[in-house]
Amino acid sequence: MDFSFLPKYWAYFNYGVMVTIMISVCVVFFGTIIGILVALAKRSNIKILEWLVSLYVWIFRGTPMVVQIMIAFTWMQFSGLPTISFGVLDIDLTRVVPGIIIISLNSGAYISEIVRAGIEAVPKGQMEAAYSLGIKPINTMRYVILPQAIKNILPALGNEFITIIKxxxxxxxIGVMELWNGAQSVATATYIPVEPLLFAAFYYLMVTSAMSGLLKLLEGRMSNGGKA
Structure with missing residues (x-):
């Protein structure tokens, strides 16, 4: 094994993992919002709305994400979005924005099913009790059902976050310089074909393992709070 490239090219991997985490955080934020809204829309009595969100879920769950990314990039490559800087990060929005949009929409389609299952797992008596107390349906969902559903869906949401990182x-x-692209650039520059990719895989493993640990800690805190 030849890892002699690391001292010179360490920055490529650090830059790539920062871009990966930034994209993942954005996708989790937008994807969760989309997923909750779609799950609530599916539970509405508005038929056209139910049909539209079902069509959205069907399309994004039934087509490869890489195809979706390429279509969005092709549509947006002439949008004239600038390159912006965050410290050491230079983000080409023409490439990053379509990627975030598509992965968020794709993730939202899966999260909507997770949220729907979590809501349906809450006993129906909770909703009936809230209605009997005169609580409006929107407030019932916001203050009674969703807080209980979060405990049910948190493990699945954690798994979705780890999937998004990968x-x-x-x-x-589409040329986004995330961790895997950085590793391939190092492999090309050094003529070392395997070790940079192995190191990137190790980096992914460390990031996802850290996230798994944080999620288990959060689940444990919520579980203790629920028992209290």
Missing amino acids: DSSLLQT
């Missing part, structure tokens, strides 16, 4: 590597197809 799926962000698909953005290398």
Whole structure:
């Protein structure tokens, strides 16, 4: 094994993992909002709205994400979005924005099913009791049902977050310099084909393991709070 490239090219991996985490955080934020809204829309009595969100879920769950990313990038590559800087990060929005949009929409389609299942797992008596106390349906969902559903869906949401971290590597197809693209650049520059990719895989493993530990800690705190 030849890891002699690390002292010179360490910054490539650090830069890539920062971009990966930034994209993942944005996707989790927007994807969760989309998922909750879609799940609530599916529970509405508005037929056209139910049909539209079902069509959205069907399309994004039934087509490859890499195809979705390429279509969005093709549509937006002439949008004239600038490159912005955050410290050491230079973010080409023409490439990053379509990636975040598509992964968020894709993730939202899966999260909507997670949220729907979590809501349905809450006993129906909770909703009936809230209605009997005169609480409006929107407040019942916000203050009674969703807080209980969060405990049910948190493990699945955690798994979705870890999946997003790994799926962000698909953005290398449109030239986003995330972790996997950085590793490939190092492999090309050093003529060392395997070790940079192995190190990137190790980096992914460390990030996802850290996230798994944080999520288990959060689940434990919520579980203790629920028992109290």
